Amino acid sequence: MSTTVPASTRSSRRPGRPLQIQLPSFLRSRLSRIVMIVIGVLLAYALPLIRPPFITTPASDFGGVMASAATFALVALGLNIVIGYAGLLDLGYVGFYAVGAYTTGVLTSQHGHWPFLLVLPCAMIVTTVSGLLLGAPAIRVRGDYLAIVTLGFGEIISLVAKNTPWLGGAAGIKNIPPPPSIGPDPIGTDQDGLFQIPHLSWNGLVPSVDNLHKTPFLTFGVLDAVPYYWLILTAILIVLMADMAVNNSRVGRAWEATREDEDAAELMGVPTFRYKLLAFMLGAAIGGLAGSMLAAGQGGFISPDAFPLLLSMLFVAAVIIGGAGNRWGAILGGVLVAYLPERFRPLSDYRLLIFGVSLMVIVTFRPQGLLPPRRTRRALRAQAEVEELEGEAIDA
């Protein structure tokens, strides 16, 4: 039975905080938080140069694995908006990934020679529009039916690409130029750039500087995948910031309310259709961004076979494993899905078996995902803001 709460005083407005981890005082200040974020970001950038033992992949190029893990993380971030925030099960996300990649391929190699930095926003616009075109009719159906409609979309895109000579047909599109390099790069020999950064190599736990393998800053060549990783990581950071800003606003609230109870949300004044469509389009744009980066990546080659339906399932798996609705979970899930099969590559034929088993173990023991969303976090921040505001009002 309920107990009534008397009109609250300000001190009674503090909801349970014991869940929050008490950081030592020197870590709590704003400055130290910024410093830690900067260190974290630098570490993320330096990871393929440091090549930490146990984490590095012995049987394949670690830079390349990192680049593909980052691509998956970026895709998972985008799909997390659709599945995690808006609660729309999209099984054809690979379609947007393919649209972004093909837009880039067509404009830079197949039918034009546009510069990459111009093509990138174009690819995002084209995928956003394709998100609108698919979403506007598809979102009217709910749940399982939406999953089936999107599944069809993913399949249609790769079939269209395969059967359209204008798009290169089954052979795909070759010679997609990489993003522009900084510094001299005569023929992409990876020996130029403004300066070169050596890697570390490890003998057991003893690091030493490996001067034989250097990453030129900043040459997008065929030998070294690290610059591509840097580019994708930069995109991830930008998307992350936008993601935080949008989800911490009324847009995020509208998505969450719609996911919880669509009819109630509508009756509380939320135009649920518009918000679901918005999620679909934002997700598509990020998928297109990732696809564009893939096309302009190390291989410079895309074909319809690069976008199988299985890839869609892996994307969904990444979001679910990480924790749908949590951006950090999505990143973690994306990284794991791309990284684990490579990490187990020395086990050759068994690697996919182990990968599959590890997915099953994760989902069995953490059905809510590795990093489930912390829904209260936003409320606490909102409250802190009010207290700050009240403080200002008193000061004034």
Place this chain on the structure above:
Amino acid sequence: MPEPATASEQPQGDVRKALLEVDDVTIRFGGVSALDSVSFDIKEGEILGLIGPNGAGKTTCFNVMTGVYQATSGQIRFDGRPLAKLKRFQITKLGIARTFQNIRLFKSMTALENVLVGADANSKVGLFNALFKTPLHRRTEAESIEEAYRLLDFVGVGGRAGELAANLSYGDQRRLEIARAMATKPKLLCLDEPAAGFNPAEKQRLMELIRKVRDDGYTVLLIEHDMRLVMGVTDRVVVLEFGRKIAEGPPAEIRDNPAVIAAYLGVDEEDAS
């Protein structure tokens, strides 16, 4: 048949403007008439009770007002504007908010966020402002949060603002629904059995709350089973039975209306008239 709606023709003491006019509304689901030529209006600033036995069409009436159902015939006007064709969220923005008979909060969101969703109905900022964290966005958010806290205090759940709606007690959930509906800044607040499952003490407090809401300038439409609560708090009562309006008038009159007594006690229609 008793002559329906004789009570409604009485001259009212005041000539307040009708905020919502239900004009000869009929709703049919297949062959069943859920509402049959129902007409009444809600005047600005009053508390109107909508009562009737189970299945009389009270919630259907709510649903057609808030755009969940479309009327088969007839018209509903709000502030003189017909509501047909409007989407549900547009009706809410126009100024009709409601609570639900079976509580429908956003369970994984905190009490504060639930109210904020309602407050967002009046927010002008969109994606662009949110993306670039403009000062306008910051200001709007802060104002919404301030207002949300005020409403939570008003209904008496201010101390639980940071808790998930699912973790609130039953009574607090009901009160939170009222706060969420009020956050949309409605002119008309529709409460669908807000006292269901309450004990007498809680019902008493709810009555006080409903009066407070009216004194704040809202018009209230109240669906309720509990006759004592309805009689105690409403200015006028409309009685439905089998989708028809059988009586309308001040509570004291309704209490003595033979048709109403018949409807509630199940007396044969011939005896009642």
